[in-house]
Amino acid sequence: MNIDYLINITIPMLEGAKMTVLLFFIAIILSIPLGFVFTLMAISKNIVVASIAKGYIYVMRGTPLLLQLLFLAFGLPMIPVVGEYIVMDRFVAASLGFTLNYAAYFAEIFRGGLLAIAKGQYEAAQVLGFSKFQTTTKIILPQMFRIALPAVSNESITLIKDTALLYAVAVPELLHFAQTAVNRDFTIIPFFIAGLIFLIMTLVLTGFFKWLESKLKFE
Known part of the structure; x- marks a missing residue:
């Protein structure tokens, strides 16, 4: 084995x-606001x-992401009458699947963040003369985001790893090229390299969220 x-x-x-990175950014940028x-x-x-x-959240969290991706990429075109009009590019279908799935998880994370805020916060804001909009944007949302940030961080790291599911819908991503090299050269070295690349990506992501948590902690 040479260099x-x-x-x-x-x-x-x-x-x-x-x-992999492109899918991650598309999914995270779209799923967080949709989740909210x-x-x-x-x-x-x-x-x-x-x-x-609640029904949407239950269905999306209760069924496998892989099944959802397969349905969007291969199942939708098979629907009678309308199937031929909703055929999507595989990457587009995957991006949609990841966005819809993770929006459900982020929705529960944000709901937990809101429930963790004491009702006294709302009452205090009302006494101080804050409007409902001011209360939400200046008091509630900043606190909710701080509370939810660790869970958002964990979910984001899971997302970067789940991008490997692109392989199942025939999108040429990192794992696809690793598997191709393994089949061609009869060696598991490409798997180790793929794992190392994923570890580097999660390390960068973890570092970013730790930095963000430290910034918000002192604001």
């Missing part, structure tokens, strides 16, 4: 890692709105 071989198999995997919308719906006093949100 040239390691370089030759690592370069394609790094190209695949670009797809579902949180607001779930705690709504409107029974219909709350039931829709």
